[in-house]
Amino acid sequence: MDQIFCSRNSYYRSPIGAVEEGTSVHFRIKVPLYLKCSKAHLIVIDESRNSKRDNYTMLWGGTADEAEIWECDFVPNKMGLYWYTFQLDTVDGVRYLVRDFGSNSRLDYNIIYSWQLTCYKKGFKTPDWMPGGVMYQIFPDRFYFSGESKREGREDRQYHKSWDELPEWRPNKEGIITNTDFFEGDLKGITQKLDYLEDLGVTCIYLNPIFEAYSNHRYDTASYEDIDPLLGTEEDFKTLCAEAKKRGIRVINDGVFSHTGSDSKYFNRQGRYKTIGAFNSKESPYYSWYDFNNWPYGYNSWWGFDTLPNTREDDPSYNEYINGENGIIRKWIKNGNSGWRLDVADELPDVFIENLRKAVKEQDEDAIVIGEVWEDASNKESYGSRRRFLLGDQLDTVMNYPFRSAILEYLKGIDAFHIMEGILCILENYPRPVIRNLMNFITTHDTERAITMLAGEPLNGRNREFQFNTKMNAEQRSYGIRLMKVAAGLMFTLPGFPCIYYGDEAGVEGYKDPFNRSTFPWGKENTDLLNWHKSLAKFRRGSSCFNDGEFKDAFCKNSIMSYIRYDKECKVLCLFNAGYEDIAVPVPFEFSEGELILATHDDMKAENNSLTMPALSCAFIKINND
Numbered sequence: 001m002d003q004i005f006c007s008r009n010s011y012y013r014s015p016i017g018a019v020e021e022g023t024s025v026h027f028r029i030k031v032p033l034y035l036k037c038s039k040a041h042l043i044v045i046d047e048s049r050n051s052k053r054d055n056y057t058m059l060w061g062g063t064a065d066e067a068e069i070w071e072c073d074f075v076p077n078k079m080g081l082y083w084y085t086f087q088l089d090t091v092d093g094v095r096y097l098v099r100d101f102g103s104n105s106r107l108d109y110n111i112i113y114s115w116q117l118t119c120y121k122k123g124f125k126t127p128d129w130m131p132g133g134v135m136y137q138i139f140p141d142r143f144y145f146s147g148e149s150k151r152e153g154r155e156d157r158q159y160h161k162s163w164d165e166l167p168e169w170r171p172n173k174e175g176i177i178t179n180t181d182f183f184e185g186d187l188k189g190i191t192q193k194l195d196y197l198e199d200l201g202v203t204c205i206y207l208n209p210i211f212e213a214y215s216n217h218r219y220d221t222a223s224y225e226d227i228d229p230l231l232g233t234e235e236d237f238k239t240l241c242a243e244a245k246k247r248g249i250r251v252i253n254d255g256v257f258s259h260t261g262s263d264s265k266y267f268n269r270q271g272r273y274k275t276i277g278a279f280n281s282k283e284s285p286y287y288s289w290y291d292f293n294n295w296p297y298g299y300n301s302w303w304g305f306d307t308l309p310n311t312r313e314d315d316p317s318y319n320e321y322i323n324g325e326n327g328i329i330r331k332w333i334k335n336g337n338s339g340w341r342l343d344v345a346d347e348l349p350d351v352f353i354e355n356l357r358k359a360v361k362e363q364d365e366d367a368i369v370i371g372e373v374w375e376d377a378s379n380k381e382s383y384g385s386r387r388r389f390l391l392g393d394q395l396d397t398v399m400n401y402p403f404r405s406a407i408l409e410y411l412k413g414i415d416a417f418h419i420m421e422g423i424l425c426i427l428e429n430y431p432r433p434v435i436r437n438l439m440n441f442i443t444t445h446d447t448e449r450a451i452t453m454l455a456g457e458p459l460n461g462r463n464r465e466f467q468f469n470t471k472m473n474a475e476q477r478s479y480g481i482r483l484m485k486v487a488a489g490l491m492f493t494l495p496g497f498p499c500i501y502y503g504d505e506a507g508v509e510g511y512k513d514p515f516n517r518s519t520f521p522w523g524k525e526n527t528d529l530l531n532w533h534k535s536l537a538k539f540r541r542g543s544s545c546f547n548d549g550e551f552k553d554a555f556c557k558n559s560i561m562s563y564i565r566y567d568k569e570c571k572v573l574c575l576f577n578a579g580y581e582d583i584a585v586p587v588p589f590e591f592s593e594g595e596l597i598l599a600t601h602d603d604m605k606a607e608n609n610s611l612t613m614p615a616l617s618c619a620f621i622k623i624n625n626d
Contacts, residue, residue, distance in 0.1 A: 002065060005029045005086065007115050008103040008428060018118035018378070018431040024075050025117065029058070029086055029097065030067035039089040040070035045113050047386060048080030055087075076119035079391045081379060083113035102421050103428070118378050118429055121392025126433040127339075127368045129250065132547035133203030134492075134537050135499035139445055140207060140231055141182055141216045142167075142519045143502055144189035150230050157182060163522075167216075167514035169464045179215040183519050187232040191240045198247040200505065200530075201537025205244060206341055208445055209254045210237065213261055217445070217517070219343065220261030220308055222273075224321075224328040234335065241336025250338035252368065255329075257322055257356075258347040259302040259310045260289075267309050269296075278309075289318045302347075313352035322356065329359040338367050345371030345395065346382040353394040370439055371395040376402060378429040390434050397437035400496055402426050404442055407490045411454055411483050411578050416561035420553050427495060427551060436548045438496025442487050442504065445517055449501075449510040450487055455480030459511055467511035481507060482616040485532050485600050486576055489618035492536040493565060493574045495551050505533040532600070539598045543622060544569045560585055560613075572597075573621040577613040584610045587621065594621040 005028075006012045014026045031037045040058040045051050061069035076082055086097040088107075099114030100106040151159065158168060158181040168181035187210070197205065209218035212226045227234055241251045262269040266286040268277025278287045279296045290309050291300040302308035311318055322328050329340065340360065342348065348356075353371075360367045371389055373380055377398045380387045389395045402422060410419040427435060442450040448459065455476045459467070472480060484504070491498045502508075503518070507526030510516040540546045549567035556562065559579030565572045573591045577583055587609050596606060599619035604611060611619060 002030055002067070003104050004031060004067075004107070005097055005105040006103050007099075008424060017428055018120055019076065020124070021079050021119055021122040022075060022077055023119075024073050026071065026073050027058070027086075028061070028069060028071040030065065030069055031088060031090075033063065033066050033068060035088065035095070036091040037068055037070070037088050041087040042072050042074060043085050043087055043111070043113075044074060044117075045083040046076075046078075046080070047082070048078045058086075076117065079119050079121045080388075081386065082117040082119060084115050084117060085111060085113050087111070102424070116379060116429055118390070118431060120390065120431040120433075124392035124431060124433050126396040126437050127366050129338075129366065130204065130368060130497055131436045132540065132544070133497050134201045134540070135204040135206055135439065135497060136197055136200070136202040137206045137441070137444065137499055137501045138190060138208065139185075139217075139502060139517050140187070140190070140210055141185045142517055143185045144193050144520060144522065145184045146186050146188035146192055148186070148188060149184060150186065150232065151184075152229050156180060159184065163519050166468060166518055169468055169514055179217055179514070182216055182230060184230060185519070186230065187227070187236040187240050191236070191243050194243055194247055194249065197249060200500075200534055201541060202249055202500075204250045204252065204338070206252050206499065207254060209256055214263045214307075215261075217513075219256050220259075220263065221256055222261050222264040225331070237332075238336050241338075245336075251336065252339040252341055252370070253332055253337050254343060255340040255356075256343040257311065257313065257352070258344050259308040262301075262307045262309055285317070288312065288315045302344075313349050319352060319355055323352075323359040327359060329356055330363045333360065333363045333367055338364070339369060339396075340367075341370045341372065341399075342395070343372055345389065345398070346373055346380060346387065349383065350388055350394065353389075357394055368437065369394075369396045370437075371398045373398045374401040376426060376429060390431055392431075392433075395434075397434045397439060397496075399444070400426075400438045400440045403438070403440050403491075403494055403496070404447075407442055407487050408450065408453065410490075410561060410576075411487060413559075413578070415558055416556040416576075416578070417558075420556040420561065420563075423494065424553065435495050439499050440491050440494055440496045441499040441501060442484075442491055443501040443516070445501070445513070447516065448512055449508060449516050450504060451477075451480040451484050451507060452509045452511055454483040454487070456509065456511075464515075467515050470511070472509055477507070477509075479616075480509070481526060481529050482600075484529055486578060486616055486618050488529075488533055488536055489574070489600070489620075490561075490576065492540050493546065493563075493572070493620070495565075498536075498540075500533065505530050535598055539620065543572055545572055554588060555586055559583070564588075569625055571623045571625065574618070575611060575613060575620070576618045577615060580615045582612055582614050584612045587611050591621045591623060594623040596620070597622045 042056040044054045056072050058070040058072040088095045095107045096111045097105045098108045098112040160183050171177050212223040212228045213220050265273040265275045267279050269279040276284045278284045278290045300310045377389045406419045406422045456472050503520050507529050545565040545567040549565045552564045554562040561576045600617045
């Protein structure tokens with residue numbers, strides 16, 4: 001017999017997935033006849049009304065396939081999360097439907113609110129320019145040096161003599177890791193490499209922080225109003241944005257607003273600035289921005305790092321400075337940026353994000369707001385409450401860490417059936433406007449390089465000295481390149497858009513910070529991997545189904561994963577083999593006459609409704625709809 005209920009099947013729930021406010025959702029269940037069900041109810045918990053419980057009587061709809069059909073409609077009228085289950089009055093007493101593995105159901109005697117229904121703001125829209133594109137993340141100090149040295153003469157900074165050196169990892173004489181070694185990569189350098197990025201298929205550059213700061217990572221902001229002198233000037237930033245735009249490339253900035261640096265014009269603990277900082281005086285205009293428990297040395301800081309004092313984002317003065325009419329958000333949009341990636345979005349209060357979104361959209365309704373959230377952002381809890389990131393008043397989309405985990409776990413041997421479940425769960429919970437702009441990646445500045453994680457010596461908690469001294473051998477690199485090609489194939493074709501971390505396309509390796517932030521190997525790129533990324537970008541650009549198309553899993557078992565992306569213009573069957581043996585993979589009949597448009601191996605050929613896939617490979621078969 002069929003399932004009693006399946007939340008991802010339109011027969012049982014229509015429409016499936018997240019819905020706009022006021023959308024009527026039709027529910028249908030098929031109860032086995034032997035249960036002799038006399039009544040059925042849909043039970044809903046509405047989080048927007050303090051988890052009020054509502055019961056909806058289901059109507060009897062006849063019998064089919066040895067089951068009784070019960071159905072009803074439910075209309076979520078207010079954005080938020082709704083949790084639901086089904087209550088059945090049976091010959092065995094009251095039974096409940098609870099979620100089994102995936103979206104399926106089973107009977108239980110205890111009530112469990114198993115299924116999530118996300119209801120988002122009516123009319124919620126996200127920018128149209130991101131879907132179908134390719135993002136490229138740049139750690140500015142390590143991408144390219146224009147050759148124009150801009151050293152300020154600070155004695156506490158170290159400048160590398162060679163671009164090929166590894167980042168400094170040792171603590172200083174006081175035993176402190178300062179992150180003050182620089183390779184002098186700059187904004188002019190990025191501008192000089194725009195032709196490379198255009199050829200790679202990039203349509204958006206995401207810059208790690210570029211504002212004045214003490215460290216090389218610049219997450220310890222010293223002045224939101226100024227470009228870090230080592231990177232260049234405000235005019236250099238304007239030029240970068242203008243020249244990028246000529247090539248169809250947009251630029252977004254990293255917004256670090258949950259904390260500043262202690263060595264900043266706002267806090268001024270080191271006394272390096274002429275301003276009166278919060279550390280210097282309680283009369284400072286910035287004093288209310290920080291949370292002191294025993295001024296001046298006792299203050300809350302980000303994860304306990306006293307160089308990163310937390311800001312009070314609910315402070316009116318701070319909010320006005322960042323989000324006001326003449327604030328930081330608008331300033332840099334006026335100077336050419338196309339949006340913001342919000343660092344640690346789950347550490348920013350709801351009202352601050354809402355104010356920030358308002359500032360962004362009033363300045364440029366086409367600018368994007370992306371949040372850093374590592375978990376399922378639809379039901380994330382922080383600050384002691386459920387977050388509203390994806391409901392329409394805050395973020396346009398998020399960094400897609402769940403998909404990163406899915407890709408890497410699949411390539412590490414986890415059964416594709418379980419991996420697909422994680423992917424479908426995100427697609428079920430996230431609003432469509434968010435999904436179309438999901439930022440998919442396999443490496444960031446906060447993670448190990450994917451090639452190292454997949455093919456290198458396992459880190460297993462070993463220290464920085466091990467990370468510094470351990471490099472991949474030729475066999476590991478060859479294996480890693482094959483894995484990276486499959487990983488990139490997934491990243492480029494799953495719903496959302498791909499984000500390449502600078503150097504991943506060139507085969508750059510590295511363990512954790514700072515080794516994941518080494519310089520780009522100009523002239524020493526792995527051309528096989530680089531050309532594969534170019535081919536994926538071209539393929540993606542020429543297939544409209546990757547812009548905002550539908551997603552359907554096809555066959556997922558053991559080491560084989562396949563899914564279909566489709567829209568009115570075309571369909572693409574995406575096939576992956578993460579195993580170590582050649583496997584004949586079933587090809588749906590509708591793709592039997594399709595074109596094998598891209599594959600990791602040139603000799604692949606579909607025959608008799610199957611495609612023999614070599615170990616560690618992927619392939620894409622396309623059908624154009626007439």
